[in-house]
Amino acid sequence: MNPRLPDPQILALALQATVLAHGQLREAATAFASELANGRGCARVGVGFLRGQQVELVAISHGSGENLHRQAFNPLTAAMDEAVQQGASVHWPAEGAPAIRHAHRLLLGERGGAVATVPIVHLGQAVGAVTCEWTTAPPDLPALVAELENSVSLAGPVLHLMAQREQPWYRRLRPGQAPDGSSRRRTAWLLAGAAGLLAAALALPVEYRVGGRARVEGQQTRAIVVPADGYLQAVHVRPGDRVAAGQLLLEMSDQDLQLQKRKWSSELGQYENAYASALARADRAAMVIALARVDEARAHLGLVESELQRARITAPFAGIVVDGDLTQSLGAPLERGKPLLQLAPLDRYRVMLQVDERDIGHVRAGQTGRLSLSALPWDALPIRAVRITPLARPVEGRNVFEVETDVTADAERIRPGLEGVGKLDTGRAALGWVWFHGVADWLRLVLWSWVA
Structure with missing residues (x-):
């Protein structure tokens, strides 16, 4: 060395x-x-x-x-x-x-x-x-x-x-190449195996579900409206309160009605006295006139009493107040027919499911599915399709059909107005079709529009 x-x-x-x-x-x-x-x-x-x-x-x-x-x-x-x-x-x-x-x-x-x-x-x-x-x-x-x-x-x-x-990252993913080409052969076999597994997975039949955004509504909603022109005097309920059938909800001011009641009660007494006086005199003409005025006064008095009864608005059935907070409107004038409150029953709900127009063809009445609400994300509530609305409406740039579904859940857990995501089971299909049929349908439509 x-x-x-x-x-x-x-x-x-x-x-x-x-x-x-x-x-x-x-x-x-x-x-x-x-x-x-x-x-x-x-x-x-x-x-x-x-x-x-x-x-x-x-x-x-x-x-x-x-x-x-x-x-x-x-x-x-x-x-x-x-x-x-x-x-x-x-x-x-x-x-x-x-x-x-x-x-x-x-x-x-x-x-x-x-x-x-x-x-x-x-x-x-x-x-x-x-x-x-x-x-x-x-x-x-x-x-x-x-x-x-x-x-x-x-x-x-x-x-x-x-x-x-x-x-580069794409080169780091590739294995090293041996001089005899064995690494390339191993890579080819691995890719072929992965392609076979992928093809088998895409052919695997799975449950195909169709759905979209969903909201909970009362099966029937009753609107409480103003029975007559007047002023709001008292409010006994607010949205979210449970009410029983016949429970007092609102009271309207009845001073004018009480004055009209006293007026017609007084006139009724006068006409009855005039009728008795004419009867004592045997004056038939005066008797007929007095009797007609008595009937008129009684009719007006009955109308006033019925309006007094309607001034105390009560619940038509047991339910929950879902809309109408009037606590800040005491003394406000009210017009006949104006909505005041909305009531929904406690034990009967429906779920309105928004289904895209591209998937509505797979939905049939009677299909079952699951509902996941934002308030209950870990609980999947069972639903069943009841009715499909025949008319689409635009929602956030797309056309959707509303599908009415029944929901069977404890009334204590859900409320009208809750929103979430619902899906209906439409049958089994290959996983590849479930993933890519939307793209295939879109391409078919585009090609058809070009060819046509």
């Missing part, structure tokens, strides 16, 4: 420390090549990594890392390919060795000296190479190649990991 060259172990550790001192591949590879050239007296050291089927030059000693793809470097990369394909170190000159050295002889040419290439091995697979060139052949080239193998075995995998890290 040349005594002026550093100790091989010290040089190997120095090379590894040089690589680890850099964060980028080209900088680390250039520093590694320069340190190795200085330590082993090389005229030039090149570092390359396998990209697909060929070695790509990454760095050369004492270089900038630019213009490494010129044709002048083709003999150098060919020598690296020669060592990587054989999976062993190759040097020239050498006599009687079985390795193929044609590219190394061409690289060296007629200028003399020596050249040696050591593959970079990672997990038993050659992933790159380091090529060293000397202008004068070293005295013991095989021993020097063995030292190079030790140095590359320490620093080479680190450089390979840097190269892997800097590759």
Whole structure:
């Protein structure tokens, strides 16, 4: 060994420390090549990594890392390919060795000296190479190649990991390519198996569900309206209150009605007295007139009494107040027929399900499904389709049909106005059809419109 060259172990550790001192591949590879050239007296050291089927030059000693793809470097990369394909170190000159050295002889040419290439091995697979060139052949080239193998075995995998890290994501997903093509065959088999599993999964029959946004409503809603013109006097309920049948809900001001009642009661008494007086005088004409006025007064009095009864608005059935907060409208004037409150029964609900027009053809009355409400996201309530509205309406830029469904759930858990998502079971179909039939229908419609 040349005594002026550093100790091989010290040089190997120095090379590894040089690589680890850099964060980028080209900088680390250039520093590694320069340190190795200085330590082993090389005229030039090149570092390359396998990209697909060929070695790509990454760095050369004492270089900038630019213009490494010129044709002048083709003999150098060919020598690296020669060592990587054989999976062993190759040097020239050498006599009687079985390795193929044609590219190394061409690289060296007629200028003399020596050249040696050591593959970079990672997990038993050659992933790159380091090529060293000397202008004068070293005295013991095989021993020097063995030292190079030790140095590359320490620093080479680190450089390979840097190269892997800097590759695009789609290249990192691909496995390394072995020289005999076994990795490609394994990849092909894996892809074929994955395609078969995917085809089997797409053919698997699953339950096809159709649905959309849903809201809970009372099965019937009763509107409480103003019975006559007047003023609001008292409010006894608010939205969310439960009421019993006949319970007092609202009271309207009845001062005017009480005055009219007293007026017609007084006139009724007068007409009755006039009738009695005419009867005592046997004045038939006066009796007829007085009797007609008595009937008129009684009719007006009965009308006033009925309006007084309607001024006290009561619940027509037991239910819950779902709309109409009038607590801030006391004393406000009210017009006949104006809605005041809305009542819904406590134990009878329906769910209105919005189904897109593209899926309505799969919905039939009697189909069952599930409802998930925003207030009860973990409970799937059973529903059953009852009626399909025959007219679509636009909702958020799409046409939907409303499907009326029954819901069987505890009345304590749901309330009118709750919203969620409902789905109806329409039968079983292949998973691929469930996923892609919407796209296929859209393409069919587009093509039909173009052809037509």
